[in-house]
Amino acid sequence: MEKGNFKDRPNATRLALSIGKVNSDIDIDTVQQFLNFQYSYREMQRQYDAVLAKYHLTESRFVILMFLYEAPHQQxxxxxxxxxxxxxxxxxSKLLRGLVDQGRVNKQPSPTDKRATLIGLTAEGERVLLSFLPHNFDAVQTLFGGLSSNELTTLSHLLAKIQNGTQTLEQEMEK
Amino acid sequence: MEKGNFKDRPNATRLALSIGKVNSDIDIDTVQQFLNFQYSYREMQRQYDAVLAKYHLTESRFVILMFLYEAPHQQxxxxxxxxxxxxxxxxxSKLLRGLVDQGRVNKQPSPTDKRATLIGLTAEGERVLLSFLPHNFDAVQTLFGGLSSNELTTLSHLLAKIQNGTQTLEQEMEK
DNA sequence: ATAATTTAATTAGCCGGCTAACTATATTAC
DNA sequence: GTAATATAGTTAGCCGGCTAATTAAATTAT
Incomplete structure (x- = not known):
């Protein structure tokens, strides 16, 4: 389930005040779009999570079912x-306990390594997954269908820049 | 702290398979950019959280300190x-308990309403906040500084479309 | 004036992240 | 062949989300 989201986002004036107070020379619009990015993701995710919840799924559990479905022997x-x-x-470990309780996944000891446990998709797990998938794509279509092909391309460029910034920040932290 | 993030994102072929299997006619690129959006946010947030953690802060606690700092009487x-x-x-309630333990915030009974508790910023809370703020803006600059002014504008348009999609999904769920 | 309702805050308990510690088994080194 | 090390999985305990239930006080209705 996704975290909440600020309802009180600072406007340009308030931001300028905070920025001025600490003598940062960062561009106000940069900060605002950073906040807007967080906000947009969180609202989107909250809604997407609500869709998943309708089918008694969480994103992590859904993705685990997908991984198993695509795996050799579904294991x-x-x-x-x-x-x-x-x-x-x-x-x-926690997620699997939940999925086992839901009967969507089973555990069996690995024949080759006594430490290991094979996780398998049950018939019920496959049923739930396949019945959910169309609704998943519908939700994604609703969320992102408003973006044209060109806009999707532009978005991917902008996201790449944010990913660069993330990597840079990661490197700066290592020092 | 932010959730993990898939390391195994499906490529176009795998996605096409899943989509075909359930007879959805969604565009593959739409799904991929949806996944890319989630991925980019999560990696970014993970790194931003790491910056906050260096100053013994979480985003929620930081934002609470900001709200108090800007409030009349800092309460x-x-x-x-x-x-x-x-x-x-x-x-x-949970977050405040932590902030009180850290000595960054205090509680006192409201003089006008015996049910209510006034939360105030302590001197220590203000000190922590003001010493962190420059680092916060530095981090945001690193994350988003790679986007030009035009790109920030474009981003805000695209985010608006995603917000529209989110609202549409919300309305669809109500029915 | 008192009864009913609403409101402020907290608590309990669930979820899904995390790290650190532990158990059991495999593997590697000697 | 045994000792040391690495690996698979779980558990305990923390965090910050949530809902539902509880307590105390304020407000509203009658």
């Missing part, structure tokens, strides 16, 4: 799921 | 903070 190790998800094994 | 009610933050009072 993966928790470790592999964690890598694909970009989450820790601890987090995946 | 607000939990209820007002919840509204500005766009979070529930329960969440604010």
């Amino acid at each position: 993966l190790l928790p470790l592999q799921l964690a890598e694909k998800l970009g989450a820790t094994r601890a987090t995946v | 607000l009610l939990p209820l007002q903070l919840a509204e500005k933050l766009g979070a529930t009072r329960a969440t604010v």
Whole structure:
């Protein structure tokens, strides 16, 4: 579930005040679009999460079902799921417990490694996934369908710049 | 702290497969840019959170300090903070406990309403806030400084379209 | 004036992130 | 062959979201 979102976003005047107070020479519009980016994502995600919730899914659980569905024998190790998800094994452990409780996934010991557990998609898991998928694409279409092909291209350029900024910030932090 | 992020994003072929399987006629690029948008935000936020963490702050706590700093007498009610933050009072209650423990905020009973508690910024809270602010703007500059003035304008147009999509989805859900 | 309702804040309990610590098994080094 | 190390998974405990329930006080209705 997604976090809340400021209802009180500073206007240019208030921002200018804060910026002036600390003698930063950052451009006000830069800050405002940073805030706008956060805001837009969070509102979008909140709504997308609401769609998922209607089908008793969360995004992470949905994505796990997708990974399993596409995997050979529809089976993966928790470790592999964690890598694909970009989450820790601890987090995946929790998510899997939930999915097992929902009967969408099962666990069985690996025949080759006694430490490992094979996670498999159940028939119920596949049913839920396949019945949800069309609604997922509908939601994405509603969210992003307003952008033309050209606009999608432009968006991807702008996102690439933000990703560059992110990488730069990451490098600056390492120092 | 921000959630993880898929490391395994489907390529066009895999997406086309999933889409075809459920007979959706959504455009593949639409889905990919939706995923790209999520990915870009999450990586950005993860890094921004890391900056905040360096100063023993989280975004929510930082924003609360800002709201208090700008408030008359640097005081607000939990209820007002919840509204500005766009979070529930329960969440604010938790955040305030943490801020009180850090000595950045104090509580005192409202003189006019015995149910209410006035939250005030302490000297320490103000010190932390003002010493962090320049680093905050530096981080935002690093993240978004790569976008020109024109690009920021374009971004805001595209975000507006996503916000429209979000609103449409919200309306569709109500029905 | 009192009863009913609304409101402010907190608490309990769930979720999904995280790190750190632990157990059990595999692997590597010697 | 055994000791040291690395790896798979889980658990405990923290954080910040949430909803629902609770308490106390204020307000409104009658």
